[in-house]
Amino acid sequence: MNLEPVHTDSAPAAIGPYSQAIKAGDLLFCSGQVSLDPATMELVGSTAAEQAEQVMKNLAAVLEAAGSGLDRVIRTTVYLTTMADFVAVNEVYARHFGDHRPARAAIAVRQLPKDALVEIDCIAAS
Numbered sequence: 001m002n003l004e005p006v007h008t009d010s011a012p013a014a015i016g017p018y019s020q021a022i023k024a025g026d027l028l029f030c031s032g033q034v035s036l037d038p039a040t041m042e043l044v045g046s047t048a049a050e051q052a053e054q055v056m057k058n059l060a061a062v063l064e065a066a067g068s069g070l071d072r073v074i075r076t077t078v079y080l081t082t083m084a085d086f087v088a089v090n091e092v093y094a095r096h097f098g099d100h101r102p103a104r105a106a107i108a109v110r111q112l113p114k115d116a117l118v119e120i121d122c123i124a125a126s
C-alpha cells in the first residue's frame with residue numbers, strides 16, 4: 001500500500017514529528033488539529049467554541065489539500081479538556097458538518113498541546 005503524506009500551508013504546520021495527514025489507499029487519516037492559526041502558530045479563541053471554529057477550519061484545509069472534504073469524513077475523535085464544553089463544541093461541529101453525521105467519539109483529557117481546549121482528528125474517504 002502506498003502511503004502519501006499530505007501538507008498544506010492553509011493549516012498549521014505539525015508541531016511534532018508527524019504529518020498533517022496520511023493518504024493510505026482510499027482513506028485519509030488526519031492528525032489532530034487544535035486552534036492554531038496557520039500564519040502565526042498561535043491559538044485562536046479563548047473559549048472551546050471559538051477554538052472549535054478554528055479547529056474545523058484547519059481540518060477542512062487539510063482535507064481539501066488531500067482532495068477530500070468534511071462531507072467525506074467517516075469518523076472523528078473530539079478531545080475536550082472538560083466535558084462542560086461538550087454542548088458548545090457540538091454546536092460548532094454540527095454547523096460545519098451540516099447534515100453529514102460521521103461516527104464519533106468524544107473524550108475528556110487532562111491537557112492538550114499548547115494548552116488548547118479542544119482537538120479533533122478524523123478519518124475520511126480520499
